[in-house]
Amino acid sequence: MANITVHRQVFQINDLNLWYGEHHALKSINFPINKKEVTAIIGPSGCGKSTFIKTLNLMINYVPNVRMTGEINYNGQNILNEKMDLVELRKNVGMVFQKGNPFPQSIFDNVAYGPRIHGIKRKTHLDDIVTKSLMDVALWDEVKDRLDAPALGLSGGQQQRLCIARALATKPDVLLMDEPTSALDPISTLKIEQLILELKEKYTIVIVTHNMQQASRVSDQTAFFLMGELIEKDSTSKIFSNPSNERTEGYITGRFG
Numbered sequence: 001m002a003n004i005t006v007h008r009q010v011f012q013i014n015d016l017n018l019w020y021g022e023h024h025a026l027k028s029i030n031f032p033i034n035k036k037e038v039t040a041i042i043g044p045s046g047c048g049k050s051t052f053i054k055t056l057n058l059m060i061n062y063v064p065n066v067r068m069t070g071e072i073n074y075n076g077q078n079i080l081n082e083k084m085d086l087v088e089l090r091k092n093v094g095m096v097f098q099k100g101n102p103f104p105q106s107i108f109d110n111v112a113y114g115p116r117i118h119g120i121k122r123k124t125h126l127d128d129i130v131t132k133s134l135m136d137v138a139l140w141d142e143v144k145d146r147l148d149a150p151a152l153g154l155s156g157g158q159q160q161r162l163c164i165a166r167a168l169a170t171k172p173d174v175l176l177m178d179e180p181t182s183a184l185d186p187i188s189t190l191k192i193e194q195l196i197l198e199l200k201e202k203y204t205i206v207i208v209t210h211n212m213q214q215a216s217r218v219s220d221q222t223a224f225f226l227m228g229e230l231i232e233k234d235s236t237s238k239i240f241s242n243p244s245n246e247r248t249e250g251y252i253t254g255r256f257g
């Protein structure tokens with residue numbers, strides 16, 4: 001029988017340290033991220049949440065004077081290895097930011113952007129990808145009659161769903177979301193949360209959030225960061241009902257942060 005290794009973890013982070021110049025922003029982080037689960041990263045401002053999520057597809061490499069040690073194993077391969085193909089990595093590990101940031105192009109071209117970069121040119125193929133990606137984020141019905149209209153004409157919540165569709169169009173297996181609803185109204189926020197719950201059937205999702213209700217609503221695992229350290233990571237129900245560390249409890253009960 002073939003020797004097949006099944007990775008339940010998409011990422012395994014081992015002893016990850018990160019410095020911005022002299023500032024030690026991530027301190028010896030050890031962290032498995034499970035496949036097809038939602039992992040929430042919580043913690044007070046400046047604790048390293050955004051820094052951490054940006055290491056997972058090496059968007060952090062765009063920041064000058066960053067140094068890292070340790071390992072970030074993605075499907076068994078250490079992405080800190082110099083030979084890593086970053087275009088391929090970011091195709092597989094997509095990212096959505098705080099504010100929807102569509103390109104100043106049409107709705108169609110925004111979603112087709114990634115597939116085109118990866119060499120898909122045939123119109124019918126692009127049509128299929130764009131339709132499916134927009135359906136996946138429940139935006140299709142709202143935009144199907146105006147795919148050639150500028151994406152910047154959409155509402156904030158629609159722009160954020162469009163950016164999720166743009167990330168999905170390259171068929172990633174991980175979706176990183178850095179405070180994806182912090183600029184949205186409550187109804188748009190609920191739509192994104194509903195979407196996250198649907199997307200986890202197919203994707204592994206890591207979400208940074210300041211909103212603890214949101215973490216408890218959408219995530220399976222929660223990790224609490226404080227001053228660059230991972231204080232505790234556990235199932236979301238355990239973190240919010242009976243955390244092991246008193247600093248986690250202090251944060252989730254609102255005693256600090």
Ligand SMILES: Nc1ncnc2c1ncn2[C@@H]1O[C@H](COP(=O)(O)OP(=O)(O)OP(=O)(O)O)[C@@H](O)[C@H]1O
Nearest residue numbers: 020023025043044045046047048049050051052063
């Ligand atoms: N480009 C940078 N250069 C230097 N220091 C940085 C840089 N980006 C972040 N830092 C510092 O690293 C630490 C972690 O920042 P990070 O943005 O990851 O925190 P965060 O938990 O995401 O905060 P917030 O919730 O406010 O977004 C902070 O002390 C921050 O000032």
